[in-house]
Amino acid sequence: MYLEQTKTILGDVLNLGPAAAALTADSPLLGSLPELDSMAVVTLIGALEEHFGIVVDDDDISASTFATLGSLAHFVEQKAG
Template sequence: MTDPSLIETELRAVLRDCLGLPQHRVDAFDADTGLFGHLPELDSMAVATLLTEMEDRLAITIEDDEIDGEMLESFGALLAFVTAKRQAG
């Protein structure tokens, strides 16, 4: 899966499933939508679940040193991270 629209669709599904968000809410995310620190559902406990699910469903490996606040700051930042990982993989 290297098609950017497919990656975005799957990332939205991961966020929906891991955080228990309704589909319409996830569909409304744009590049500037805040994630960590903005979504009460995405707390420190949910981050581990989210990252594991992203690895499994998006076929990427996330190294510990790649996890930082910038990556989880917004939907756009997370999508850019995942897209870069998929293209490099």
Template sequence: MNLTEQVLHVLDNALSLQGRTAGFTRDTPLLGALPELDSMAVLALLTGLENHFGITFSDDDLRGTVFATVGSLSALVEQGLARQDP
């Protein structure tokens, strides 16, 4: 599974989308397009991503644009992983 597929897996689980992410691409809109993605779901999603990838997001990482698309959410994870590399 590549990084975007892993992000989609976490997204599907966190929002209980029951496999709906199977048709999502990096350009698929999230915030405002998925009614399931409310403030509580954002917290569940962030926790799921942190646990799955073993990373931690700072408050500075979390702008509204991060949740615009699957690609922008994947980029957030990529940045978190890059910070961990020695």
């Protein structure tokens, strides 16, 4: 559930279009998606907070959170749980 919803939000925020459908849990994000710059990370976090009803503190976020789609989805699941 979290993986698919996170993928949808990521695709929407980054305007990936059909390319978003090809993303898997192992798909690398930071450094691999040119659309995922610092401003996009801020926008993405806001969208995830709104969609899942979570609060993400600056201290919660690290590069490993955005390493792959799976790591990001896992992070969201931990925050929502």
